[in-house]
Structure formats: structure tokens, C-alpha cells
Amino acid sequence: MIVELGHFALILAFCVAVCQAIVPLLGAWRRHYGWMSVGRSAALVQFPLVAFAMAALMYAYIVSDFSVINVIQNSHTDKPLLYKITGVWGNHEGSMLLWVFMLALCGGAVALFSGNLPPALQARVLSVQGMIGVGFLAFILLTSNPFLRAVMPPENGNGLNPILQDPGLAFHPPFLYLGYVGFSVSFAFAVAALIDGRVDAAWARWVRPWALASWCALTVGIAMGSWWAYYTLGWGGWWFWDPVENASFMPWLAGTALIHSAIVVEKRDALKSWTILLAIITFSLSLVGTFLVRSGVLTSVHAFAVDPSRGMFILLLLVASIGGSLTLYAVRAPSLQSGGLFAPVSREGALVLNNLLLATGAATVLLGTLYPLFIDVIGGDKLTVGPPFFNKTFVPLMVPVLAAVAAGPLLAWKRGDLLGALQRLWLAFAAAILVAVAGLYLTSGGPVLAILGLGLAAWTALGALVEWAERIKLFRVKPGDSWKRAVHLPRAAHGMTLAHLGLAISVAGIAATAFEREQLSVVRIGDSIQLAEFTVTLDKVERQPGPNFVADDATVTVRRNGVIEAVMHPQRRFFELQQQTTTETAIRTSLLADLYIALGEPDQNGGWTIRAYWKPLISWIWFGALVMAFGGMVSLSDRRWRVGVAARARMNAKLQAAAGD
Amino acid sequence: MLRKVAYLLPVLVFAALAAYFALGLRPDRDPHLLPSALIDKPSPDFTLPELNGDGKLSLAGLHGQVVVVNFFASWCVPCRVEHPLLMRLAEQEHIALYGIAYKDNVQDTRRILTQLGDPYRSIGVDRDGRTGFDYGVYGVPETYVIDKNGRIRKRFVGPLAADAVNNELLPLLQELNKS
Numbered sequence: 001m002i003v004e005l006g007h008f009a010l011i012l013a014f015c016v017a018v019c020q021a022i023v024p025l026l027g028a029w030r031r032h033y034g035w036m037s038v039g040r041s042a043a044l045v046q047f048p049l050v051a052f053a054m055a056a057l058m059y060a061y062i063v064s065d066f067s068v069i070n071v072i073q074n075s076h077t078d079k080p081l082l083y084k085i086t087g088v089w090g091n092h093e094g095s096m097l098l099w100v101f102m103l104a105l106c107g108g109a110v111a112l113f114s115g116n117l118p119p120a121l122q123a124r125v126l127s128v129q130g131m132i133g134v135g136f137l138a139f140i141l142l143t144s145n146p147f148l149r150a151v152m153p154p155e156n157g158n159g160l161n162p163i164l165q166d167p168g169l170a171f172h173p174p175f176l177y178l179g180y181v182g183f184s185v186s187f188a189f190a191v192a193a194l195i196d197g198r199v200d201a202a203w204a205r206w207v208r209p210w211a212l213a214s215w216c217a218l219t220v221g222i223a224m225g226s227w228w229a230y231y232t233l234g235w236g237g238w239w240f241w242d243p244v245e246n247a248s249f250m251p252w253l254a255g256t257a258l259i260h261s262a263i264v265v266e267k268r269d270a271l272k273s274w275t276i277l278l279a280i281i282t283f284s285l286s287l288v289g290t291f292l293v294r295s296g297v298l299t300s301v302h303a304f305a306v307d308p309s310r311g312m313f314i315l316l317l318l319v320a321s322i323g324g325s326l327t328l329y330a331v332r333a334p335s336l337q338s339g340g341l342f343a344p345v346s347r348e349g350a351l352v353l354n355n356l357l358l359a360t361g362a363a364t365v366l367l368g369t370l371y372p373l374f375i376d377v378i379g380g381d382k383l384t385v386g387p388p389f390f391n392k393t394f395v396p397l398m399v400p401v402l403a404a405v406a407a408g409p410l411l412a413w414k415r416g417d418l419l420g421a422l423q424r425l426w427l428a429f430a431a432a433i434l435v436a437v438a439g440l441y442l443t444s445g446g447p448v449l450a451i452l453g454l455g456l457a458a459w460t461a462l463g464a465l466v467e468w469a470e471r472i473k474l475f476r477v478k479p480g481d482s483w484k485r486a487v488h489l490p491r492a493a494h495g496m497t498l499a500h501l502g503l504a505i506s507v508a509g510i511a512a513t514a515f516e517r518e519q520l521s522v523v524r525i526g527d528s529i530q531l532a533e534f535t536v537t538l539d540k541v542e543r544q545p546g547p548n549f550v551a552d553d554a555t556v557t558v559r560r561n562g563v564i565e566a567v568m569h570p571q572r573r574f575f576e577l578q579q580q581t582t583t584e585t586a587i588r589t590s591l592l593a594d595l596y597i598a599l600g601e602p603d604q605n606g607g608w609t610i611r612a613y614w615k616p617l618i619s620w621i622w623f624g625a626l627v628m629a630f631g632g633m634v635s636l637s638d639r640r641w642r643v644g645v646a647a648r649a650r651m652n653a654k655l656q657a658a659a660g661d
Numbered sequence: 662m663l664r665k666v667a668y669l670l671p672v673l674v675f676a677a678l679a680a681y682f683a684l685g686l687r688p689d690r691d692p693h694l695l696p697s698a699l700i701d702k703p704s705p706d707f708t709l710p711e712l713n714g715d716g717k718l719s720l721a722g723l724h725g726q727v728v729v730v731n732f733f734a735s736w737c738v739p740c741r742v743e744h745p746l747l748m749r750l751a752e753q754e755h756i757a758l759y760g761i762a763y764k765d766n767v768q769d770t771r772r773i774l775t776q777l778g779d780p781y782r783s784i785g786v787d788r789d790g791r792t793g794f795d796y797g798v799y800g801v802p803e804t805y806v807i808d809k810n811g812r813i814r815k816r817f818v819g820p821l822a823a824d825a826v827n828n829e830l831l832p833l834l835q836e837l838n839k840s
Contacts, residue, residue, distance in 0.1 A: 241736075284675070291682065318679065318682070323672065323676065323679065326672035326675050327672050329668065329671060329672070330665075330669045333668050370678075373685050388764045388790075518768060518772075520771070520772060520775060600776065609775060
């Protein structure tokens with residue numbers, strides 16, 4: 001019964017979405033306030049409806065209702081409760097429902113928090129959101145209905161792919177989807193502005209917090225996914241340039257460009273049509289990613305069940321939404337008034353450089369991801385453009401980005417003084433050289449690119465700190481005055497410093513992967529292997545029962561100079577139901593390095609394959625991403641998003657008075 | 662005017678992309694077998710260091726037997742897809758399967774083979790991809806059948822599928838081995 005109610009709620013949500021798409025748009029056109037306000041009510045009704053549908057499916061999973069096909073295919077009574085719940089989005093139908101849930105959440109949030117928007121703009125934004133909702137709800141209801149009942153309910157379900165039964169994986173889709181779908185808000189704002197024919201600083205101030213929030217969620221989601229791959233897949237990699245990963249990385253790159261270019265629109269009233277285009281492209285890349293992952297046009301390790309009719313439906317959605325918005329852009333963007341002028345060397349110029357490089361980066365990733373498809377279509381077959389391609393194209397693009405991250409914020413608006421900015425960065429430059437030389441010495445001439453990466457990380461980090469120190473006049477005025485300045489500094493400024501620091505931390509972690517050590521050998525019980533300065537001893541391997549698997553649990557002692565450093569338990573888990581084995585790696589994380597041990601196959605002579613890695617700074621990759629997201633959230637808490645323009649101007653005046661300049 | 666055309670560019674690029682996507686969805690799209698310009702021609706010569714040991718894997722060394730040469734890489738996802746099939750071919754069908762590790766790190770190749778099993782009689786390390794280039798490899802995986810006289814007889818692009826193996830690869834090998 002609850003399942004049918006869920007289905008019914010989803011159909012109702014579809015009908016409401018149709019209203020939300022049409023009525024407010026007509027209202028905005030005819031200047032009819034009653035019709036315009038339908039958008040708000042519809043968005044506020046749609047969210048509880050979709051939320052109810054989501055809850056209904058979750059309920060079917062929790063009580064293991066095996067009359068529902070989706071539950072049969074993806075659940076099992078032996079599955080731990082946590083994975084019964086997260087299993088809801090571990091499959092195509094359920095994850096689409098999560099997608100629509102996030103969309104309804106964003107729509108509801110826009111309706112609630114955009115009371116100060118001009119009514120016509122609000123109506124158009126909500127209408128565009130409604131249109132996206134119509135498309136995806138129709139997609140679910142027509143091709144991917146999770147509420148279908150089975151004619152002959154079986155006794156038990158097929159279970160969830162064991163590799164997906166993991167907390168890291170279970171929780172990253174909600175973040176990723178919040179990120180993807182969150183960009184639908186900036187998309188809707190962009191389309192509304194194109195219809196309206198007006199983009200101004202106020203528009204940018206409304207869009208930017210939404211873009212920033214989505215960007216934070218996407219950053220966290222990508223970091224969690226990568227971390228999951230790192231500890232689950234058992235070969236110690238953390239990024240594979242897999243189509244699914246690229247699908248999340250492309251919107252991230254475009255979104256990063258967007259949150260920067262929107263600053264220029266807000267502060268300087270320039271780069272308007274480019275920012276609109278970026279907002280469209282960011283969400284379009286999210287949609288393209290969804291299409292690639294689910295239509296089966298590309299192969300991937302994370303593949304969902306593939307169905308060409310679904311592919312066709314999503315393609316039509318893509319053509320309608322992306323094609324439609326870009327056509328609108330082609331027609332309306334030329335008439336947008338362009339605003340403030342600026343010299344090439346200026347804060348705006350630096351942000352344009354950032355945008356160009358990030359957009360090129362996103363295009364490179366898109367090309368690399370789609371290249372197999374292009375080959376495929378002209379007569380080849382599924383093949384992969386692997387890390388060699390991305391390492392040669394994408395990585396060099398990011399070097400100038402990092403070089404510019406430190407200098408950009410030190411340049412003035414309109415016309416900057418590059419030499420002056422670089423002079424103020426002497427400390428960062430010295431630190432970069434110092435780190436590079438130290439790296440060269442410590443690793444006795446390690447890989448040049450990795451040394452360069454560490455140097456760039458130091459440059460970026462110190463550059464961010466120098467800029468922050470300048471703002472609060474650290475060491476140039478009394479500490480108490482510096483503190484006051486820090487307190488009064490807009491949160492957005494603190495946020496930027498944090499985000500750039502996070503970037504530096506991640507880059508350092510990525511660069512340091514070049515220095516990892518690896519040992520792979522067959523070891524008998526009681527024997528040891530040597531890994532860097534560690535002795536790794538296999539003490540015993542025991543069989544242990546788990547809730548829905550049997551595990552071979554190894555006890556491995558790691559000693560340094562004879563002193564026990566860690567006792568670790570890598571496992572191999574055998575899942576009877578799926579006849580599948582997974583590796584459960586044992587990882588000891590510390591600030592400086594991870595010890596990573598995976599248990600491989602046993603051989604006939606009582607030996608076990610042990611893979612042991614020493615990975616310096618590896619956890620910095622994800623820690624840096626979290627710092628970036630935290631910086632974004634700090635910036636999001638800035639007063640100026642919440643209070644009106646007038647209050648903001650007053651605050652600025654006060655600050656300037658306090659600063660005396 | 663030129664400015665207006667520039668604004669059209671995004672939608673035109675997207676239209677091209679969408680066309681590719683539509684073609685990619687065509688249900689009859691399955692040209693599994695891309696003919697090679699080298700079919701029935703002498704196979705390009707190669708001499709590559711072996712992954713395991715200090716020897717060399719060369720075309721000359723394979724002369725006189727029918728061999729299957731598989732280009733693969735640890736970073737290639739479709740290679741993982743075809744891997745179980747390769748294991749079967751090596752263990753049950755006992756075909757002379759040789760691997761060429763295409764643009765791959767030696768450690769990465771070893772790691773993946775330890776993890777998934779090693780179906781190859783010998784593996785040549787094509788670090789810079791030159792041998793792959795000589796063969797006209799589009800990407801990995803690709804599989805070539807070379808006869809006793811060192812001529813390429815067949816090329817499979819993309820992961821081998823059970824169908825292609827049963828209906829094409831195995832009969833071809835049988836026929837070539839007889840002659």
C-alpha cells in the first residue's frame with residue numbers, strides 16, 4: 001500500500017511540476033502576480049511529494065518488501081540495515097529518485113529563501129526548475145519506475161553488489177547529487193536572466209551562494225568517492241579517470257570557474273554573458289554525466305544496468321534542456337549590456353585567466369571521456385583513453401592555474417600591478433624553492449614533476465596566507481589591531497583563503513604520490529617483508545564470519561627498528577550470495593603517511609599474497625578537499641548574502657572608516 | 662555579425678555532441694570487428710623487453726606458431742572486462758596468448774596481473790607505445806591473430822566478447838593451426 005502511495009505521490013509531483021513549469025512563466029510574461037506566485041506554492045508542494053515517494057521506497061527496503069522488483073534486485077534480508085537504506089540509491093531507479101529528490105529540495109529552498117527576488121525573476125527561475133522536474137519525473141515514471149511490483153514475489157532478494165556495501169560509498173551519492181542538481185539553480189537563474197534580458201550585480205549576488213553551496217557539496221562528494229576507491233578497490237589508486245569520475249569532475253571544474261566569474265559580475269558588472277554561459281555549461285555537464293553513466297554508451301567500472309531506451313530518453317532531455325538553453329543564449333546573450341572595462345593585468349584579468357584554464361581543463365576531460373565514443377561511432381569499439389592522455393593534457397593545464405592562484409587575489413580591480421604583487425609574494429616564492437630543494441634532497445632527485453608539484457603547493461599555500469596577512473596587516477600593526485581587522489574581514493575573504501589553502505594541501509598530497517613505496521610478495525605465516533623503513537610480518541590468517549560474508553582476516557604486525565608501529569587486519573571477504581570476493585584493506589593513516597596493506601590470493605603452499613604500500617601525504621588529498629569545501633561554506637556564511645545591498649554598503653563604509661584608508 | 666556567430670558556437674558544438682550521442686545509441690551499432698589495414702600483411706616487427714625476466718619478446722621469436730597478441734594496460738577499464746575470458750582462453754583452450762603492456766608502468770602491470778591472474782605466456786613492455794603505433798592500435802584493448810608466417814589474420818578492437826571468441830577467434834585458430 002505504502003509503495004503504491006509512493007508511486008502516486010510521484011505522479012502527483014509530476015502534475016505539480018507541469019503547473020510549476022507553465023503557470024509562473026505565463027504569469028511573468030503577462031505580469032500577472034497571482035500566476036507568478038503559483039511557482040512558489042508548486043515548489044513547496046512538490047518537495048514533500050517527492051520526499052514521500054523517497055520515504056516510501058526506503059520503507060520498502062527497510063521491511064524487505066520483496067514484492068517490489070527494485071527491492072528484489074538490490075536487497076536481501078541478511079543485509080545490514082544501513083545498507084538496506086543506502087541501497088535505495090545504489091541502483092539506477094533509486095538513484096534517479098534521489099536525483100529528483102535533490103531537485104525538489106533545491107526548488108523548495110529557492111521558494112523559501114528567495115523572498116527578496118523580483119517576483120518575475122523568481123517566477124521564471126522556479127518555472128525553469130519545474131521544467132527540469134517535468135523531464136526527470138517523466139523519465140522515472142516512464143522508463144525507470146522503482147515502484148513496480150513483481151508478479152511472483154520471491155522468498156528473498158538478490159542482494160546488493162558487495163563492493164557497494166561500504167559506508168564511504170553509501171554516503172557519497174547524496175553529496176554528489178546535491179552538487180549536480182544544485183547547479184540546476186544557477187542554470188535556472190541563467191535561463192531566467194536570458195528571458196529577462198537583464199544581468200546585473202544583484203543577479204550575481206543571488207546566484208553565487210547557490211553555485212557555492214552546490215560546489216561545496218560536489219567537492220565533498222568527489223572527495224568521498226575518491227577516498228572510497230582508495231580504500232576499497234584494493235590497489236591503492238585514488239583517481240582512475242573513469243567516465244563516472246570524469247562525469248563528476250567536469251561539472252566541478254566548470255562550477256569552480258563559475259563561482260569565480262560570478263565574483264566579477266557582482267563586483268565589476270563585467271563578464272556577464274560568459275558567466276551565464278558557464279552556469280548553463282556547468283549544469284549541462286552534470287546532465288551529460290548522467291547520460292554517459294546510464295545510457296551504456298561508455299564502459300565504466302561503476303556501470304549501472306544499461307538500457308538503450310533510457311539512453312534515448314535522457315538524450316532527448318539533454319537536447320531539450322541544453323540545446324534549448326544554448327539556443328536561447330545565442331539569441332539573447334548578444335544584447336546583454338556589457339559593463340566595466342578592465343586591463344589585462346588586474347583582478348578581473350586573473351579571474352579570466354582562471355576561467356580560461358579551468359574551462360579548457362573541463363573541455364580536455366570531456367574530450368578524453370568522449371574520445372572512445374567518437375572512435376566507436378566511426379567504426380571502432382569500446383576502448384579507453386587512460387591516464388596517459390589526462391596526465392599529458394590536464395596536468396600541464398593546472399600548473400599555470402596554481403601559479404596564478406597565489407598572485408590573482410593580490411592584484412587590484414580594474415588595473416593591477418603584477419610586479420608589485422609578485423614582490424609581495426617573495427616569501428611564497430622562497431618557500432616554494434625551499435620545498436622543491438628539500439624535496440630533491442630528501443628523495444635524492446625524485447620525479448621532476450612531483451617536485452614541481454610540491455613547490456607549487458607551497459607557493460599556493462604561502463600565497464594565500466600572504467594575501468590574508470596583508471589584509472589584516474599582520475606584523476605591521478599591533479597584534480590586537482590585526483585581530484580586529486581579522487574579525488571584521490568579510491567571511492568571504494576568510495573563505496577564499498581557506499579554499500586556496502585546501503587546494504594547496506590537495507596538490508601536495510597528489511604530488512607526493514610519486515614518492516610512494518610498494519612491496520608485493522607471497523608471504524607465509526610468520527614471514528616478513530621489508531617496506532621502506534618498516535618490517536611487515538604476517539602473523540596469522542583466521543576465518544571469521546560476518547553478517548552476509550565469510551572473511552579471511554589476517555593479522556599483520558608492522559615494526560620500525562624492531563618497535564611495533566601498528567597491528568593491522570586486512571581481510572578478504574567472500575559473499576556467498578553473489579559468489580564474489582572483495583578485499584578489505586587495512587590502512588593506518590597518519591598526518592605524514594599512510595600504511596596500506598591488502599590481502600591477496602592464497603597460493604597452494606600456505607602462502608598469501610600481501611601488497612603493502614607506504615604512501616606519503618596521501619590523506620592530504622581528501623583533507624585538502626574538505627578544507628576547500630569548508631572554505632566555501634565559510635564564504636557562504638558571509639553576511640552579504642543575507643542582508644540587503646544597503647546594509648552591505650553601510651558595512652563597507654564602516655570598515656573603510658575603521659581602516660582609515 | 663561575427664560577434665553574433667560567436668554566440669551561436671556553444672549550441673553548434675552541443676548539436677555535434679548530441680549527434681554523436683545519438684549515433685552512439687544506435688541499436689545496430691556493433692562493428693565489433695574493425696578491419697586493419699594490415700590484415701593479411703606481414704605483422705610489424707617488434708622486439709620488446711619482457712615483463713618477467715630479462716628476455717625479449719619479438720616477432721621473430723614467435724615465428725612458426727599461431728599466436729594471439731593482446732594489447733592491454735592496467736589503467737584500462739574494458740581490459741578488466743575481457744580479462745576473465747582471456748584467463749579461460751589460456752587455461753582451458755590453451756591458446757598461445759601473448760600480451761603487450763601498452764603505455765603502462767611496469768609496476769602497475771605487475772600489480773594488476775597479480776590481482777587478476779596472468780593469462781599470458783609472455784608479456785612485452787611497450788612503455789612508449791611505439792609497437793602499438795606500428796600496429797595502428799586505437800586504444801586498448803586490441804587483439805591480433807598472427808599466423809605461422811607472421812602475417813596478421815584478424816584484428817579485434819575493444820574487449821573480446823564470448824560470442825566473438827566462440828564464433829570467430831577459436832574457429833580461426835583451429836583452421837590456422839591445421840594448415
